[in-house]
Amino acid sequence: MSESIHPENFIRGFRESSPYIHRFRGKTFVIVFGGEVVADGSIMSIASDIALLRSLGIGVVLVSGADPQIDERLKNAGITFSRTWAGPVVSREAVPDILRAVGEVRFSVEAALSRGVTDSPMSGAEVRVASGNLVISRPLGVIDGVDHHFYGTPRHIRVESVRRFLDDGMVVLLPPLGVSLSGDMFLLSPEDVAQETAIALSATKVLFLVDEPILKELPQGNGREFSDRDVALLLSGRSAMRASWKILLERASKMIGAGVERVHFVDRHRDGALLLELFTQDGCGILVSSDPFEEIRPASPSDVPGILDLIRPLETKGILVDRTREAVETDISRYAVTHRDGKIVACAALYPYPDERKGELACLAVHPEYRKAGRATHLLSWFEKKALSQGLDRLFVLSTQSREWFVERGFMLSGVDELPLERKKSYSPIRKSHILIKKLDPKGSGSV
CATH class of the missing domain: 3.40.630.30 (Gcn5-related N-acetyltransferase (GNAT))
Incomplete structure (x- = not known):
């Protein structure tokens, strides 16, 4: 045991987590993160926490983004990448570099989950990862006169395949790509993929690993927990929140309305944030739930x-x-x-x-x-x-x-x-x- 952890504190924390361990066994969590966690190396510690969740009998579906990697590859290739409010405009010439960037993230995540170095948190974990053509997509099409070409939206999730992987003890990794029935590949929003996957699986929780602490942008006095009713009132009023956060809260409300029990927003920069949010009484992030947390x-x-x-x-x-x-x-x-x-x-x-x-x-x-x-x-x-x-x-x-x-x-x-x-x-x-x-x-x- 680490010398920095007092044995009594460890025991107290372990006991505090036990009700959650029992409650979460057999449940499915969807965890969403951007390509930033690969770019800055924080995927290594996150992977350790994901391995622990899996060892506790929790079904884990990972949804990854790849924005930094895509932007870098397109910049190096001299390809312009414009965006509208509905999403990026993905030209045919950009597709090969996008596939390479997404592949880079996918393999980095798989490598992080496959570590088994002695004396590391992953020692003996033997995490198996499943991925593939699990998201069927369609083109977003023309929005406000702009054709988004190879940017799409999820059409449906191959739920039975995902469930079989989870039942077999595997972690499912969904990159921000989808295949269409015509055989084309489309870039997708990871948030769209997470939302459709969570609803299709009736996931217990969706956890977004985010950059900015959302609490600072929410009205003071609300604390860290919001019911979907609170979110509706917040979004209906005037707020100084940035548009990206409003979109995330709208997504959370929609998922709650479709049967997902809880949606969490967790600071990705905080080491162990996933475990703190899930296994301590007060967590460390923002919670949106169907029923009041308190x-x-x-x-x-x-x-x-x-x-x-x-x-x-x-x-x-x-x-x-x-x-x-x-x-x-x-x-x-x-x-x-x-x-x-x-x-x-x-x-x-x-x-x-x-x-x-x-x-x-x-x-x-x-x-x-x-x-x-x-x-x-x-x-x-x-x-x-x-x-x-x-x-x-x-x-x-x-x-x-x-x-x-x-x-x-x-x-x-x-x-x-x-x-x-x-x-x-x-x-x-x-x-x-x-x-x-x-x-x-x-x-x-x-x-x-």
Whole structure:
């Protein structure tokens, strides 16, 4: 083991990754990258990560680009290569150099995946690569009066052949080329190939290895996860994002709508980015999914262990009242949790007193690693709406250490006399909890 990795950190990280290892076994991932990873040599480390994915029982389809190699060969040959908004205009004389450039990338990727040097990450991997005429294409044709000649678009993917290769344990490599039924070869957009392949295979994930960190071009406050609804709203509004990113997000939304579970954008310059994105709780890239990566939902009995893990440290510090497992199980219908990719990161409970139209917000807790990101505020808002839906018009809390936080959110200090009669009976003067109450606004969920 490397001296730079502390054994305890390694064990902790390995354990954190285990749910994902089980979840991803037998799934299919489509990974998209440009010819830049071959040009700068980063394909070597990426290949090691791909080999690891394959060893974990994940089906891997690679879709490669070759823009730098194509541009260089055409420049050396003195061939002009114009582009329109729809794609490059590929003349017949450019085709031989394009085929050589794409072949260069293909063989470099295959060579990187075939390494087996002792003491290297690829030692013993024995990755087998399948490629060939798996993408049937057609010419793009004339767009806005411009004939794109030998630039095309995928017509269909030979899905059964791809699946047979994957079932046989092979990595499938799809270059940005397609053959037509007439026997012609067409240059394709790797993004087009990836999109059609992922949809045809019903892939679980599509991962784009990209140059620019997309997070910097997205509106602040959205975090790193977006639902397809978020993307639709983002694209419908005015945004300073460059056109290339808008196109990628549109592709992601289309793939999600066609059944792909998640689309990721990962910085290709970061070593191990694929593994960090796939096997850690928070990843390192941008995620687009059909369902929110993080959501607030009513708790279920299976959430009890996660709730207890969350509140125990706060009970030890005296911030929350001690609750037994039986008490949480009995009251589980009163709880809601913030669920983040299989992990409970926040919780709270609502105890209604309908006769007095009041409700108690209790057991509000957020995991230490996920604080200062508005999760407690979102939970509070969720429960305010729930209280209103139950006909309550006031929400109260008992707090020993969070008085200011509640005051900032519309609560006012109050006294024991404001508590419902039944709650007065169980109020403990020994804890000296602050009593705060908020009048709810039926038109919003804020204070009046």
